[in-house]
Amino acid sequence: MELREIEIFLALAEELHFGRTADRLRVTPARVSQVIKKQERAIGAELFKRTSRNVQLTDVGRQLRDGLAVGYQQIQDALATAAAAGQGISGELRVAYSAAWAGNLVVAAADTFRTRHPDCVVHIQDSQLNDPLGPLRDGSRDIQLSELPIDEPDIVNGPVLFSEPRALVVPARHPFAERETVSVEDLAEAPLVTITGQPSYFLDLHYPRHTPKGRPIPRGPSTTAWQEVLALVGAGKGVSPTSHRAAQYYSRPDIVYVPFRDAPPVEYGLLWPATGNTPKVRAFVKAVLETAAL
Known part of the structure; x- marks a missing residue:
């Protein structure tokens, strides 16, 4: 089974919908169906129960999903680590947050980031209410998670990650x-x-x-x-x-x-200097987005 075929299987196991899986992976639904049928022939058992209304994993499908998921993630992490080495993701990354609940997300994302980029040391600290943007501007901080809105020409706004009543x-x-x-x-x-x-x-x-x-x-x-x-x-x-x-x-x-x-509600998002859109920052943004989606 090729890596792309594993990716299609795992995506369908998560989405349980051929159309959404195809959209997510940018392939056709026919391609998804073709790959799954090929896998079922090779294994000798159905992986999914299909009806006109829904798609469900069979017992064999669940067993295959659980067995492949860990190894697939290890492959993805290894590829990300190699890419980071090629992009020079090393040294230090200084991250701040403005509230304790925002800090929880930052710490969890930093764990994912460190796993992928072991050569980069992450320093985490809280942000001061009276000068939230100063450290971003003077270079003593690379990225932070804090309350919005921030509308400054020299500061980049990432996506809204969550909101609170x-x-x-x-x-x-x-x-x-x-x-x-x-x-x-x-x-x-x-x-x-x-x-x-x-x-x-x-x-x-x-x-x-x-x-x-x-x-x-x-x-x-x-x-x-x-x-x-x-x-x-x-x-x-x-x-x-x-x-x-x-x-x-x-x-x-x-x-x-x-x-x-x-x-x-109070909205929270990532901020970083317009001149600081580095591979390290982009990699950390990716880790935060993935962690927030869990």
């Missing part, structure tokens, strides 16, 4: 803490604790000055660090929006996370 961090004794949800309109009723150092369009989206109905949103104190935001909210100085998942990572007895029922 929003929540409002409120003091534990605030009336909002008793609610199941809050509205964006409610922001007119409490000072907003904000951050400094981000682009104005970023702040306008995440820390708006007016509600959708045009009511002014009062400003509370401003800070440069997330832990200081939580301390100010806990001290009753105001409220602050964030991703709802923050409740899992930054719980405190003096604050409560209340979900928004009408706010847009």
Whole structure:
């Protein structure tokens, strides 16, 4: 069985649809069918049960899939490693993230990247709220995963990797803490604790000055660090929006996370310098995209 035939079999075992498999591999459905029939003749048993409505693996098909998948991935990793050597993927790659849940994805992707490119050392660190783009611009960071939007001529935006529902961090004794949800309109009723150092369009989206109905949103104190935001909210100085998942990572007895029922989600994506589109960066982007799809 040739490598391309193994690829077709494994793709069909995953898609369970001849048309989608053909589109994915850029071949015709007839070619997919021809390869599977050839394999079945060689093995002497059906690999797939086909009806007009669906395609399912047989017991023999599942056994073959499980046996081939590991070896096929090893081949792909070996090819990627060889390609990396040819492209000069070695040295160091400096990666940052802006939130703990984004960091989880970065760490998992870095494990995949290291397996494929053992000659490249990955350094991971968190990004500072007050200067998220500075390290990308001064060359001390190669790529980072952080909140969007970022619209800068010297920064490349990768695809949106995931999004998170929003929540409002409120003091534990605030009336909002008793609610199941809050509205964006409610922001007119409490000072907003904000951050400094981000682009104005970023702040306008995440820390708006007016509600959708045009009511002014009062400003509370401003800070440069997330832990200081939580301390100010806990001290009753105001409220602050964030991703709802923050409740899992930054719980405190003096604050409560209340979900928004009408706010847009927070989107997260990869960023890198426009002058830094290197083989290392492209390889890491690929690893992140594959990890995020799992």
